[in-house]
Amino acid sequence: MDSKKQKSGYFSDIFPFGVAPFIIFVLTVISFLWLAIHPVARKKSSLSLWTFADLHYKAYKKLLPSFEESHPGTKLDLQIVHISAVTSRLRSALWAGIDVPDMVEVEISVAGSFFCGPIEDIGLRDLSPWLKSSGLYDRMVETRFAPYTNRGKIFGLPHDVHPVMLAYRRDIFEKQGIDLSQVKTWDEFVEIGKRVTIPGERYMIQFSQSNRAHIEVLLFQRGGGYFDKDGNVILDNDLAVETMKWYIPLVTGTERIGNDIGGGVVFTKSLEDGYILSFLCPDWMTKSVETDVPRVAGKMALMPLPSFESGGRHTSTMGGTMLGITENCKNIELAREFVEVIYLNRDDLADRFRETNIIPPLREAWDHAVFSEKRPYWSDQPIGKLYIDLADDVPPQYTSPYVGIAKAKLGEALSSCHAYYSKNGENGFDDFVRKRLKKAADDIRRIQRRNPF
């Protein structure tokens, strides 16, 4: 007992705070030493690529072994990063200069946000010298470079074209004795919509009263948008006003033919139940629909968008991805060679179409047999060819660092116009729409003016 006390007294002389703090202290020291001796291993790769799309990831992963085999000593690091995270993670990496990938796929709606600030600080390489000297620029759909171009420099290679068609429940329309594929203009479409829509039970088309995604597609179809080629805001021009005035009555009140009850499982159910009869459908969406709504296989069909006027454009665009090469990339030649494989190889692009339904922007790939294959899900339509026929007519989407704000402002204007029309109908509507879109555009201009770079 005495010897125990003596020992304890001796211990408290050295470390007077007790046994427990001593153990914590020792553990802390051991942990620090362990981490110091075993730092987290850095990935050693010749080239790294981040993508946000699972379908892209799977398609590229298949190509890695053959690429690595044909380039001895090369190790590729392919990472999938969630679409919401890729922007913030890439931005943080570029800002900090740590863990910046050599190549990265960026979604079209956020690409513009990287072009803020001095051009030398963008962090992505200007691809235009390479694209022009290799002739690649002329081999691809030119309008698809627009969203990735800033101050005359091209920072991204387009992954896709994403023309928009109209997908519809062929079986339900046929039961009604309607051949929707014969419809050529939106006016004809709306007439049919008024006949088939049953409020609360069935709607002609998925059009949202508050989400700007659909009206944006229609704006692009008419040649409008958020910004012109020089980055000036055009959200309040006559085209935008006319489009808003045309759109709002279609999603408002008991006479409406459009409704939107959401995406995901809700969309699946609404399509299965015939609650929504048609929707704007870019090529990438056909794959999601095939996967998520298998019960309507063989009952769906695609047709070009009705035009706003006779002879007008029958398509628009929704979504997109660019591939950028960062300033961090040390082996540019290797990066370009990998780009050749994943973006420019005809057979690989055909395989990619099989897996994703996404048509490539590279024209020389379009005559591949895969694009003419009939798809049972889409009533045996050759969906690849249908989209390719529209690809060269896809409108340009000019962008700006303020595109995110512009999209939010269009959404706000849409909601306000909807609320006004619900309450007042046509009374003073024209004036309200003009003022509301002017306000939205002025808000963006006000923020634009603050940019000192």
Place this chain on the structure above:
Amino acid sequence: MNAISFRFYRLQRKAAPYAFISPFIILFCVFGLYPLVKSLLLSFYITSGPRSRVFVGWENFAFLFSDPDFHTAVKNTTIFALCSVFLQLPLSLGLAILLNNKLIKARNFFRFSFFSPHLFGQVFVAVLFGIIFAPQFGLLNRTLHFFIPGIPADTKWLVNPRLVMPSIILTSLWMYVGFNMIYFLAALQAVDKDLYDAAHVDGANAFQRFLHVTLPSIKPVAVFVMILSTIGSFQLFELPYVLLNQSPGPSNAGLTIVMYLYLKGFEAGDLGYASTIGWTLALGVFFVALAQVRFTRMWKREA
């Protein structure tokens, strides 16, 4: 003990406390103090990432106070904070009183049931309520339409700008009422029973006992919960961000101050303006909390 070991012992006695608090001090300086000072400096710049910046003095603050989106964010956040204080806390207190009553059977089961939503985390709850609020097929719409056929089944809780904030508040009520109830329950259990007996003898009815015994006794906890709820409400971010599909919702109806800070700093890349928002928020919360403390002191004096 010789002289050297005695000196070593004294040195150790003196140095040990500093050695123990040094990890905190170092970490606080690196991850707390430095970012605070840096963000204060940044708030006087327009930036594009950390490398490109232009000094603009007070312009960020001037722009902020005339920024309609910031006004919307402040309005939304204030509405949420007011609902937290005037709706959530009374509900929490009510539940606590109910579950403190010995006549209620399976009290522990109910206590855990009401508390458990807090265990899931805001992101999970937001995803869950995203499905519950779904138009046409969502649980809430189906139930409401079943009992009140006048309410359309395709009510767009997260799409209609007027319904967005009520939806966020409803979700947060489900999540936090039970959590705050625990604080009140602990406070109620600590109230001296003799005070109730004395009040009873004096002829006080149940409401009078609540007003003159319960409330003054739990006041320190109530003030603590109120300040914590207010600060938490002003920091609202994940719940609406996930519930509204990583956006501020239609017409910015779900935009909160912290969400606006995030969008400006990490999506638009203007860290300077985001710092301005952050400091304005910090000052705002400080003054609101100060006002709450002053108010409750005044209440104490009057009592």
